[in-house]
Amino acid sequence: MEQPVASEASTIASGAGGLVDRYAAALYAHAEESRALDAVVSDMDGLGRLIDASADFRRLLASPLIDVKTATAAAQAVLQQEGFGKAVRDFVGVVSVNRRLRELRDIVAAFAGLVARRRGIITAHVASAHPLTDVQRQQLRARLIEAGYGNVNINERVEPDLLGGLIVRIGARLYDTSLKSRLQRLQYAMKGAA
Known part of the structure; x- marks a missing residue:
């Protein structure tokens, strides 16, 4: 994903609700701008299911003992193996580099909520x-x-x-x-x- 998303995410206020909402909004804006919204929505739904289904992946996301570089590489390997698109892989990379993997499930839920509101669901x-x-x-x-x-x-x-x-x-x-x-x-x- 492009660097503006990372810089926008780093200026986020301290509230967790604001944090996940801003990450979700940034991904939505990027997907809409790159005309890949449907693919990103599908991949984010799949990411939510993956997090819910895999205890090992949840442990990776939640562990404070794994350094950022290792966690990013491991998350990218899992997403690559599961066939996720480049936009979502890059987004998860930004989330990881910004040390926000713990909030990834909440970001996925916020993204789904944003998509639903925009689509009138x-x-x-x-x-x-x-x-x-x-x-x-x-x-x-x-x-x-x-x-x-x-x-x-x-x-x-x-x-x-x-x-x-x-x-x-x-x-x-x-x-x-x-x-x-x-x-x-x-x-x-x-x-x-x-």
């Missing part, structure tokens, strides 16, 4: 006790469309302690139908009746 963060089936995912998407959320991207995570049901967060709105919450409300109601 609303992200629904869904927590469930068990992985959603395709039918459940389609039903949830249909319900969200009925509720007025047109173009919805569902971001799923499994939280076994919910016991059952769903928690759906869209922006500042929270829809909690989990069994855990229902049991807690019942417990509070029973305490009030006693």
Whole structure:
């Protein structure tokens, strides 16, 4: 990636939210300018999946014991082997040289959020006790469309302690139908009746 991205990233304010947002914005601007936005979006999605799936790669990103040169070379080797494009490999190189590999997963998420906002896609963060089936995912998407959320991207995570049901967060709105919450409300109601 070109040097302006690195210099812009080095002038970032101390807040972590600002940091990841600025890195994401810089990558978006570079990808849009070089007319490679769709390829970069695809590669960043793949990078997020790689980080989530590989405990070894997460350890590489989080380790303070690995020097910058070694961490950069190792990250580049993994990305090259996995077939990532030059723009994303260069971007990860800049992130590494700036000693921000620990924030890479957050940067990937911020980039995905930025792309969704620019494309008019609303992200629904869904927590469930068990992985959603395709039918459940389609039903949830249909319900969200009925509720007025047109173009919805569902971001799923499994939280076994919910016991059952769903928690759906869209922006500042929270829809909690989990069994855990229902049991807690019942417990509070029973305490009030006693």
